[in-house]
Amino acid sequence: MQETEISTLGEFGLIERLTKNFDLKNDSTKLGVGDDCAVIKYDDDKCTLVTTDLLLEGIHFDLTYVPLMHLGYKAVVVNLSDIVAMNGTPRQITVSLGISKRFTLEHIEQLYAGIRQACVDYGVDLVGGDTSASVTGLIISITCTGEARNEDIIYRNGAHDTDLVCVSGDLGAAYMGLQLLERERVASKGIKDFQPDFAGREYLLQRQLKPEARVDVLEEMRQLGIRPTAMMDVSDGLSSELLHICKASGTGCRVYEDRIPIDYQTASMAEELNMNLVTAAMNGGEDYELLFTVPLTDHEKVQQMKTARMIGYITKPDLGAYMITRDDAEIEIRAQGWNAFS
Amino acid sequence: MQETEISTLGEFGLIERLTKNFDLKNDSTKLGVGDDCAVIKYDDDKCTLVTTDLLLEGIHFDLTYVPLMHLGYKAVVVNLSDIVAMNGTPRQITVSLGISKRFTLEHIEQLYAGIRQACVDYGVDLVGGDTSASVTGLIISITCTGEARNEDIIYRNGAHDTDLVCVSGDLGAAYMGLQLLERERVASKGIKDFQPDFAGREYLLQRQLKPEARVDVLEEMRQLGIRPTAMMDVSDGLSSELLHICKASGTGCRVYEDRIPIDYQTASMAEELNMNLVTAAMNGGEDYELLFTVPLTDHEKVQQMKTARMIGYITKPDLGAYMITRDDAEIEIRAQGWNAFS
Numbered sequence: 001m002q003e004t005e006i007s008t009l010g011e012f013g014l015i016e017r018l019t020k021n022f023d024l025k026n027d028s029t030k031l032g033v034g035d036d037c038a039v040i041k042y043d044d045d046k047c048t049l050v051t052t053d054l055l056l057e058g059i060h061f062d063l064t065y066v067p068l069m070h071l072g073y074k075a076v077v078v079n080l081s082d083i084v085a086m087n088g089t090p091r092q093i094t095v096s097l098g099i100s101k102r103f104t105l106e107h108i109e110q111l112y113a114g115i116r117q118a119c120v121d122y123g124v125d126l127v128g129g130d131t132s133a134s135v136t137g138l139i140i141s142i143t144c145t146g147e148a149r150n151e152d153i154i155y156r157n158g159a160h161d162t163d164l165v166c167v168s169g170d171l172g173a174a175y176m177g178l179q180l181l182e183r184e185r186v187a188s189k190g191i192k193d194f195q196p197d198f199a200g201r202e203y204l205l206q207r208q209l210k211p212e213a214r215v216d217v218l219e220e221m222r223q224l225g226i227r228p229t230a231m232m233d234v235s236d237g238l239s240s241e242l243l244h245i246c247k248a249s250g251t252g253c254r255v256y257e258d259r260i261p262i263d264y265q266t267a268s269m270a271e272e273l274n275m276n277l278v279t280a281a282m283n284g285g286e287d288y289e290l291l292f293t294v295p296l297t298d299h300e301k302v303q304q305m306k307t308a309r310m311i312g313y314i315t316k317p318d319l320g321a322y323m324i325t326r327d328d329a330e331i332e333i334r335a336q337g338w339n340a341f342s
Numbered sequence: 343m344q345e346t347e348i349s350t351l352g353e354f355g356l357i358e359r360l361t362k363n364f365d366l367k368n369d370s371t372k373l374g375v376g377d378d379c380a381v382i383k384y385d386d387d388k389c390t391l392v393t394t395d396l397l398l399e400g401i402h403f404d405l406t407y408v409p410l411m412h413l414g415y416k417a418v419v420v421n422l423s424d425i426v427a428m429n430g431t432p433r434q435i436t437v438s439l440g441i442s443k444r445f446t447l448e449h450i451e452q453l454y455a456g457i458r459q460a461c462v463d464y465g466v467d468l469v470g471g472d473t474s475a476s477v478t479g480l481i482i483s484i485t486c487t488g489e490a491r492n493e494d495i496i497y498r499n500g501a502h503d504t505d506l507v508c509v510s511g512d513l514g515a516a517y518m519g520l521q522l523l524e525r526e527r528v529a530s531k532g533i534k535d536f537q538p539d540f541a542g543r544e545y546l547l548q549r550q551l552k553p554e555a556r557v558d559v560l561e562e563m564r565q566l567g568i569r570p571t572a573m574m575d576v577s578d579g580l581s582s583e584l585l586h587i588c589k590a591s592g593t594g595c596r597v598y599e600d601r602i603p604i605d606y607q608t609a610s611m612a613e614e615l616n617m618n619l620v621t622a623a624m625n626g627g628e629d630y631e632l633l634f635t636v637p638l639t640d641h642e643k644v645q646q647m648k649t650a651r652m653i654g655y656i657t658k659p660d661l662g663a664y665m666i667t668r669d670d671a672e673i674e675i676r677a678q679g680w681n682a683f684s
Binding site for chain 2: 126
């Protein structure tokens with residue numbers, strides 16, 4: 001039998017290959033694989049959104065520098081962010097855990113304290129799950145259901161030529177937070193009572209350890225009467241997500257390097273670590289900001305936004321996806337986002 | 343800090359401890375943790391049911407004797423069975439996978455062939471998931487959503503004194519199938535081109551490797567006009583599930599040893615392995631049959647059922663839960679069901 005290493009396909013190639021033979025059979029299944037959430041429609045008015053994330057110790061998190069409470073909070077938020085990215089309201093989660101012998105009840109209670117805090121902060125109910133021993137490491141699988149009126153749902157495939165490309169918050173800080181934690185972990189090796197040095201980098205840590213789902217961005221858009229044509233959350237990195245929207249919508253895009261929102265702490269950390277700042281912001285991932293497109297006619301409304309800014313525009317597909325640098329060069333955007341299989 | 347080993351609590355103790363501080367906040371959350379599925383209500387007529395299962399290599403399955411295609415099928419069916427156990431219709435699944443380096447694309451395609459077959463057989467749509475590398479072993483997390491009219495949903499807590507206790511199909515065969523597979527695995531060690539001996543045991547293998555969700559039992563009950571007062575599926579073993587229904591309903595029960603449905607192959611295998619047959623049937627688990635209670639007035643209707651039979655009755659709570667043996671002794675029913683943490 002032919003043997004194909006999964007790493008040669010990557011996550012998206014693998015999913016495409018595996019799911020291509022699955023036909024949708026139920027009237028209630030409005031959208032299957034391929035967006036932030038699945039969309040299930042049971043009545044004329046509302047839809048149920050469904051999304052799920054699997055977090056594995058040693059792949060997605062390292063407990064030597066992530067406190068269990070933060071991990072629990074983040075594991076919930078990354079799911080909520082997918083519901084928000086469809087313009088829905090998260091309502092329920094299920095939490096499944098695989099727990100190896102090195103974890104005690106008190107450890108798992110810390111994890112649940114974080115899960116509970118996220119449920120309280122976002123008004124979400126824990127409604128089920130499955131709990132088991134694992135051979136090795138901690139396994140967290142969370143599924144989130146949300147609610148949206150049919151006409152409110154925003155997909156990835158609605159961007160059109162001349163639409164404006166916008167992103168909320170700032171990018172690259174979560175990635176720089178991870179670099180910082182990793183640096184301090186290495187520095188701590190063999191040193192008893194090591195005190196990590198995080199002074200002046202609190203924002204980076206917060207972005208890595210306690211990300212938030214940008215419900216406030218949806219709220220501001222509603223207040224300003226902005227209705228995005230396409231939207232998704234930035235989990236794998238801006239480059240990767242831009243290409244997702246362009247592919248789904250059948251368009252190209254241009255984004256301006258000097259418009260990419262970057263926090264001062266991110267820039268300062270990149271300099272200290274001698275890393276390329278724009279690469280970190282474009283490909284870092286885990287920002288959980290909202291990337292969205294709006295009609296050109298919403299230009300003035302977008303300029304009023306406090307939570308998001310315009311970074312470029314959508315083009316016809318044959319123009320490709322490029323970043324325009326500060327010196328007016330065009331660099332092709334490639335998905336260098338995080339790949340668990342590499 | 344106090345350290346409590348999770349094995350001292352067991353799965354249900356752990357879940358109870360972890361989820362007790364979670365209040366339900368959303369109107370749409372009709373039922374949270376504690377039944378086969380969560381129940382989400384978005385309109386006056388219908389509910390969405392949600393259930394999830396986490397299957398871990400080395401804990402729930404052993405790939406030395408379970409073909410990947412069967413594993414994929416079973417991983418879906420165990421979820422569908424939970425929807426069926428609430429008297430709902432399964433509609434959508436999400437599939438999340440953690441895949442270690444020893445698996446190739448072709449392996450995962452076999453797994454998906456089984457997942458696809460279950461989707462086809464039960465008319466269910468694959469709508470999403472999350473796919474990642476894992477450090478070690480195969481991880482499968484499936485969530486299933488289903489549909490039910492509000493008045494059709496059957497919970498665990500509706501059993502009343504004098505209700506009849508019924509179970510579909512037969513019990514213990516899946517467990518004996520596992521014993522058989524394990525015996526042949528041990529026998530095969532060090533032998534090249536080993537041919538396992540499964541002659542006359544095909545039913546046991548089928549029950550272990552390719553269980554089904556008993557949609558047909560629901561259909562027969564509808565035709566006969568039977569409406570169970572309480573229902574759940576038998577995944578951990580009849581003893582464990584009887585106690586769940588009694589606890590949730592605030593009742594006791596009596597079941598007759600000589601009424602427990604057992605297939606000939608199960609009995610023959612138990613004899614060959616010198617194992618207690620009733621213990622296997624009461625505590626074996628993985629049968630995915632339906633355990634349900636009906637009002638005493640449905641006695642004659644139940645007797646007409648081809649897919650299920652009466653095995654006992656519900657009592658007042660102070661009478662406890664007992665099995666009445668062939669020689670009229672009463673043995674207390676204890677949950678000796680499968681515990682991943684032991």
